[in-house]
Amino acid sequence: MQRDRHGFNLASKPSGDGCVECLASPDGWWFHLRRCAECGHIGCCDSSPSQHASKHAEATGHPIIASFEPGENWFFDYEKQQMIKGVELLPPHAHPRNQSTPGPAGKVPANWESLLN
Numbered sequence: 001m002q003r004d005r006h007g008f009n010l011a012s013k014p015s016g017d018g019c020v021e022c023l024a025s026p027d028g029w030w031f032h033l034r035r036c037a038e039c040g041h042i043g044c045c046d047s048s049p050s051q052h053a054s055k056h057a058e059a060t061g062h063p064i065i066a067s068f069e070p071g072e073n074w075f076f077d078y079e080k081q082q083m084i085k086g087v088e089l090l091p092p093h094a095h096p097r098n099q100s101t102p103g104p105a106g107k108v109p110a111n112w113e114s115l116l117n
Contacts, residue, residue, distance in 0.1 A: 006063075007037055007038055007062065007063050007064035007077070008037045008038065008064065008086070008087050008089075009037070009038050009039065009040075010087065010088075010089065010090070011090070012036075012037075012038065012039050012040035012089070012090065013040050013090050014035055014040045014042055014068065014090075014092060015039075015040050015041050015042045016042055017042070017095045017096060017099060018030065018033065018042060018095065018099070018103060018104055019033060019042055019043050019044040019048070019050075019052050019053075020041060020042055020043065020052070021043065021044075021050065021052045022044055022048075022050060022052065022104070022107075023104065025050075027107065028050060028107065029048075029049070029102055029103065029104065029107045029108045029109070029112070030044030030045065030048040030050075030052075030102055030103060030104075031044065031045055031047045031048045031101070031102045031112075031116055032044070032045040032047065032048070032067070032068075032069050032101065032102075033045065033053075033067075033068035033069060033095055034053035034065040034066065034067060034068055034076075035065060035066045035067075035068040035089070036053070036056060036057070036060075036062045036064070036065060037062070037064040037065060037066055037075065037086065037087075037089060038060070038062035038064065039060070039062060041053075041056050041060075041062070042068055042095075043055070043056045043065075046117060047116045047117050048102075048116070048117070049115050049116070049117065051117065053065055054078060057078045058078075063077050063078045063079040063080075064076070064077050064078070064084070064086075065078070066086060066089060066093070067094075068093070068094055068095055069094055069095070069101070070094040070095070070097045071094070072094070073086075073093070074086070
């Protein structure tokens, strides 16, 4: 595995276009997506009802996430609880622009805004 520094794996690719756990759940949906900089796991943000990205970090010890939203280029370290400087990860760097936000299309409840954390 090619690693730059703790928490970054330059060879990892995103696990998909959406939150892995939300897609596997019949009623799962997300607000925004985050990418694990270590393994590429795509999870939903902490504003999303299920907060899968932070749960993944806690369960695996992978502390660094990158935004997986189009036009965003930032990294956050859960251990330090702060934004950090990142590195160039393998593409793609965001979900497709035509993918709905929140998503996935067809699973987002009409009252989604009232369900955000």
